[in-house]
Amino acid sequence: MTPRGRNARAFAALALATVGIGSAAFAQQLTFMPKGGRQLLLQVVGKPPDTAQLREYAGAKHTEAEWRAILAGRKTGLAERETATLAAYLEVNMPLPDAALQGDIAAALAPDGQALAENSCQSCHSIFTSYLTQSRDVQGWRNIFLSPFHRGLKLDEREREEFARYSAINMPMKIDDVPSDMRF
Numbered sequence: 001m002t003p004r005g006r007n008a009r010a011f012a013a014l015a016l017a018t019v020g021i022g023s024a025a026f027a028q029q030l031t032f033m034p035k036g037g038r039q040l041l042l043q044v045v046g047k048p049p050d051t052a053q054l055r056e057y058a059g060a061k062h063t064e065a066e067w068r069a070i071l072a073g074r075k076t077g078l079a080e081r082e083t084a085t086l087a088a089y090l091e092v093n094m095p096l097p098d099a100a101l102q103g104d105i106a107a108a109l110a111p112d113g114q115a116l117a118e119n120s121c122q123s124c125h126s127i128f129t130s131y132l133t134q135s136r137d138v139q140g141w142r143n144i145f146l147s148p149f150h151r152g153l154k155l156d157e158r159e160r161e162e163f164a165r166y167s168a169i170n171m172p173m174k175i176d177d178v179p180s181d182m183r184f
Helices: 003-032 037-044 051-058 064-072 080-093 098-102 113-120 127-132 138-146 157-170
Strands: none
Touching: 037 051, 037 080, 037 113, 051 098, 064 080, 080 157, 113 157, 138 157
16 A cells, blocks of 8 residues: 555544544533433333333333323323423334344333434534524424425434424523533
């Protein structure tokens, strides 16, 4: 290999490492965002997860309203908005396939709205002005996927619905709840 080829490969490796480090650091900065349904479900079932309880949640199919009623009847320790977030997540993502219920259920859980926002939004625009400060209902969040620049996002219909419901419940955030270095 020529010196020029080695230099190009070294530069590419350095660039990829820098992007990876930057992405990990950015993800750590987003811990101020409200927890998503996956995180809340794992919080409710404990650490390590109570497998029977996790299987009970992951194997059931209910509407969002039914999930809210079920969660309200249990001592989850969740605030009202967290209960709403978890109920929406459970309706969109459950039940899991039978095969997933026999394996590592926690690993089979779909990404939640917080993770989807974290992994999809900030690569193109400011997550603060374009996401965290927006007030929309569920349909308003669904509509953002109709614009040409959002159609290409690698999200399936279930993920888009999860993102829309999480966002409608948890956005906008109060400016003071967002770290000052993230307000751009």
